[in-house]
Amino acid sequence: GRLHDLTEWVPLPFVEGSHLAASLVGTGLLLIAPGLYRRLDGAFHAARALLVAGAAFSLFKGIDYEEAVVCLTIAALLQWTRGAFYRRTALVARPLSPAFVASVAIVIGGAIWVGFFAYKHVDYSQRLWWQFAVGDDASRFLRASLGIGVVLGGAAFLRLFLPAPVRDGETASDEEVAAVLAIAGHTDAMLALTGDKRFLFSSAGDAFVMYQVRGRSWIAMADPVGARAAWPDLLWRLRAMADAAQGRLLLYQIGAGTLEIAIEMGLEIVKYGEEAIVDLAAFTLEGSAMRSLRQTHRRLVRDGVTFDIVPAAEVTTLLPQLGPVSDHWLMAKGQREKGFSLGRFDPAYMAQFDCAVARMNGRIVAFANVWAIADRGELSVDLMRHDDAAPSGVMDFLFVSLMLWGQANGYRRFALGLAPLSGIDGRR
Secondary structure, X not given: OHHHHXXXXXXXXXXXXXXXXXXHHHHHHHHHHHHHXXXXXXXXXXXXXXXXXHHXXXXXXXXXXXXXXXXXXXXXXXXXXXXXXXXXXXXXXXXXXXXXXXXXXXXXXXXXHHHHHHOOXXXXXXXXXXXXXXXXXXXXXXXXHHHHHHHHHHHHHHHHHOEOOOOOOEOOOHHHHHHHHOOOOOHHHHHHHOOOOEXXXXXXXXXXXXXXXXXXXXXXXXXXXXXXXXXXXXXXXXXXXXXXXXXXXXXXXXXXXXXXXXXXXXXXXXXXXXXXXXXXHHOOOOOHHHHHHHHHHHHHHXXXXXXXXXXXXXXXXXXXXXXXXXXXXXXXXXXXXXOOOOOOOOHHHHOOOOEEEEEEOOEEXXXXXXXXXXXXXXXXXXXXXXXXXXXXXXXXXXXXXXXXXXXXXXXXXXXXXXXXXXXXOOOO
């Protein structure tokens, strides 16, 4: 019937090869199916190519036009739903350069041609594939050629599922960031100035969410900053970006203002502490509960320790004195500079904030850079470091003095940072 008619026009080896190729196409589609389920763009392109190739092989293996029509119909339906495959893969987002592909093809093609030329006197038979002998180089050449094909196919298949490299976030000028920080409601917004984050801005430019990508994790730091009306859209957009990159979204150290949005997005909520807040309007050193802090503060004042706020404009001139204090503190604690959720001792970063310092005999023995929001709603500190020569209790002195200073200058609350495990019952 059809096969007999086909062999009159097409050589038998070509027909046999089409049978084998059609089987490989079917196997390839089975392997790619998980990628289609995950909506990977690389799997879409590969499946579409395999379906078209399968239609051609169906015709050349026996004029099976019914199978060809089915393959082409599925390919057309796949093309119609192209927009559903939105998750980027390395195969599409970072394709190999034509020069690289050509170089590999030339090297491998040349090696195979040399092999066939060298062993052209050896008649082909199926026994060559499993024939092993000391001087049987022709069999080794055939098996090596198959191995090369398997390795190249595996590498291409792997790129179908690898996530695409994450593109850089939106570029943000210092002016754009500063404009949003001017309407920030929480001091941890100042982490936007550490220089280690990406930014996603609202369409109006009045809010942003700061984040970073590590592996498959897209980590948003704290609540979005700026106009609250823009927060839901910002977080949903960030979630969509992470999803398209085959990533997972984490909202780190969020507050009550973001909690409801996180629940709506279906994120798992894990509480690991509470933020300690001091109401500066009611803050006082009087009373039995504050006796320890009061005594420490008075003792250091008697010992000649002084407190001062150095304006940001003058911090640069103070850095040669602050640097050794920071270095000694890191060495004593066995620590190194961190980032993302904390600032670090970097001249450019430190120069953006006022600095609270404690001096003894005119020498700086402790310091903390001061975070403050424009409407004086909140005051806090980031880096807190002291020298080995600092008297006992110097950091308590620095905190108390800064709170009293904030109270005198009209700040409403002081954020002491996260208290780990606070508010968590010890239950299994």
